[in-house]
Amino acid sequence: MGTREFMERNFLHFNAATCLDAAQGWIKHLEAGNKMLVTLAGAMSTAELGISLAQMIREDKIHAICCTGANLEEDIFNLVAHDHYKRIPNYRSLQPEDEIALRENGLNRVTDTCIPEEEAVRRIEDHLLKVWQKAENSQQRFFPYEYLYQLLESGVLESSYQIDPQDSWMIAAWQKNLPIFTPGWEDSTTGNIFVSHVIRGDIKDIGIVKSGLEQMYKLVYWYKEITQNSSLGFFQIGGGIAGDFPICVVPLIRQDLEEDCQLWSYFAQISDSTTSYGSYSGAVPSEKITWGKLGVDTPSYIIESDATIVAPLIFNYVLNK
Structure with missing residues (x-):
């Protein structure tokens, strides 16, 4: 039984039904000639979402990504260090002393998975x-993802690959030259490392990494270009800055620039943040109508569940696996 048959047979009610509706809505959106932006919060790369996400990128089901700096780098970490990761099935019962022991062994824990520092x-x-x-010496400036694309293109990491490159969403994105927006990149390990090298004097110009404001500037022009001949959907995994940042581009264009543009034409969010007062991540999609992001007729779905379970199912449904 394939994923589509399984979901259509079993996902009939509640969150399961919404999951199926969102997957079918994605297919309908693409079949109408439209595009999709996906946002990644949390630790989706460490959860190895790349296994299904990379195929979605390769098959042109995704046309841009907005993610945290952590998701950008952690797909590369997994690519070169997978065999050294350590899973902690009993992580819920760890004591502070156990956490210290992990740290002393160079293991940085993300829920049940430890990323090896060295x-x-x-x-x-x-x-x-x-x-x-190299960028500084040639007086060039790039976005965070462009530096990682350059790293992959150089081939220096190939001898260190420990997973099938087909399971790396960053490799798939690089091969497609997908735009990746990473607001708040400084809140990431590689962002921290970059600052440390500036302080040490290894890099003189902190401005060789383009800023978040410059990313929003690029997003405005990219959105306007993409939506000239199609509309753009928004598939959000988790909450936080990865979702907050890109969805604001529409009211920026319409209200701040006072230019006409299309609203987001599809919206879905997988979140374990239940609807609550003042919670952006737990806000129902209709609230976004008041902010000029979605329309009354925009197909909208909110799935209150674990993205590590739901996202691969939706991806494989769209891929007809």
């Missing part, structure tokens, strides 16, 4: 520094 972070640091210094 094998993951430090393995790419020197290579990234060379990419940053």
Whole structure:
């Protein structure tokens, strides 16, 4: 039984039905000739969402990504250090002393999975520094994702790959030259590393990494270009800045620039944040109508569930796996 048959047979009510509706809405959106932006919050790369996300990118089901700096880098960490990751099935019962022991062994815990400091972070640091210094020496400036694309293109990491490159969403995005917006990149390991090298003097110009404001500037022009001949959907995994940042581009164009543009034409969010007072991540889609982001007729879905379970199901439904 394929994913579509399974979901259509079993996902008939409640969150399950909404999950199916969102997947079918995605297909209908694309079949009408439209595009899709996906946002990634949380630790989706460490959860190995790339296994299904990469195929979605390769098959042109996704046309841009907005993610946290952590998701940008952690797909690369997993690519080169997968065999050194350590899973902690009993993470809920860890004591502070157990956490210290993990830290002393160079293991940075993300829920039940530990990212190895030396094998993951430090393995790419020197290579990234060379990419940053090359840009500085040539007086060029790039977005965070463009530096990682340059790192992948250089081929210096290939001998260190520990997973099938087909399961890396960053490799798929690089091969498609997908735009990736990473607001708040400084709140990430590689962002921290970059600042440390500026302080040390290894890099003189902190401005070689383009800022969040410049990313919003690019997003405005990208959105206007994409929506000239199609509309754009918005599939949000989790909450936070990864979702907040890109969805604001429409009211920016319509209300601040006072220019006409299309609203987002599809909206879905997978979140474990239940509807509550003052919670953006737990706000129902209709609230976005008042902010000039969605329309009355925009197909909208909110799935209150675990994205590590739901997202691969939706992706595989769209891919007809």
